[in-house]
C-alpha cells in the first residue's frame with residue numbers, strides 16, 4: 001500500500017445475512033475509498049445508501065464478505081479480536097446519538113477516564129488531569145466531570161462524545177451523522193470544534209452525513225454512495241460545482257440555499273427540467 005495513505009478500502013463487499021423471510025442485504029458493493037493522514041473524506045448519500053455500513057466495517061462491526069481495509073500497512077478487514085481491541089483506540093467513532101453510547105449511570109469523568117486507563121494512555125493519577133484538559137478543549141467546564149449524561153443538552157453531549165473519542169489520541173475518527181440531531185446553530189459550533197481539533201492534532205476524518213452542505217463544509221474530498229456503490233468521488237469543490245452523476249445533482253438540489261433568490265431560481269430551473277419537452 002502507498003506509504004502516505006492512512007486508510008484504503010479496496011473493493012469492499014458487506015452483506016447482512018438474510019433470515020427465513022428476509023433476503024440478504026448487500027449494503028456495500030465493491031466500495032473503494034482512500035484517506036490520507038490529516039485528510040477529511042466526506043461520505044454522502046441518501047438514507048439507506050450504505051454510509052454507516054462502511055463506517056461500521058472500518059470499525060470492525062459489519063459483516064465483511066470480501067475486500068480489504070488497509071489501515072496503514074495492515075489489512076484490518078479480518079483483524080483478530082486482540083488486534084481489533086488495539087485498533088479501537090486508533091480508529092474512534094462519533095455517532096449521531098451520544099446518549100445511546102454514553103453510559104447514563106456513569107459520570108462523564110468516569111467515562112472519559114475509562115478509555116485512558118484501559119489502553120494505558122495515562123496512570124490513574126494523571127487521568128483526572130487529562131480529562132480536565134480535554135473538557136476544556138471541547139469547551140465544557142471542569143465540573144462536567146462529576147455530572148451525568150442526562151444533565152446535558154444534545155450539543156453538550158456531543159462535545160463529551162468528541163472528548164471521549166479524541167482523548168484516545170486516535171489517527172482516524174469516523175463521524176457518523178455526528179451533528180445531524182442538533183439544531184443548526186449548535187451544528188455549526190460542533191463542526192467548528194471538529195475542524196479546530198483536526199488542525200490541532202492532524203487526525204483524519206471519515207465524515208459521514210446525508211447532508212451535502214455539511215459534507216462540503218467539512219471535507220477535502222467527497223465520495224458519493226448510492227445503493228451501496230461509490231458513484232462519484234473527488235475534491236469537494238469539484239463534486240459540488242461539477243457533479244458528473246445525476247444522483248449527485250439530486251443530492252445537491254436537496255440542499256437548502258441560504259439566499260431566497262437563489263432558492264427561487266433553482267426551483268424554477270428544476271421545474272423546467274422536469275417538464276415534458278414536447
Ligand SMILES: Nc1ncnc2c1ncn2[C@@H]1O[C@H](COP(=O)(O)OP(=O)(O)O)[C@@H](O)[C@H]1O
Nearest residue numbers: 016025027045046047048049050051052053054
Ligand atoms: N444490521 C443490519 N441488518 C440488516 N440490514 C441492515 C443492517 N444495517 C443496515 N442494513 C441495511 O443496509 C442498507 C444500508 O444501511 P446503512 O449503512 O445504515 O445506510 P445509511 O447509513 O446510508 O443510511 C440499508 O438497506 C439497511 O436497511
Ligand SMILES: [Mg+2]
Nearest residue numbers: 051052053177
Ligand atoms: Mg447511517
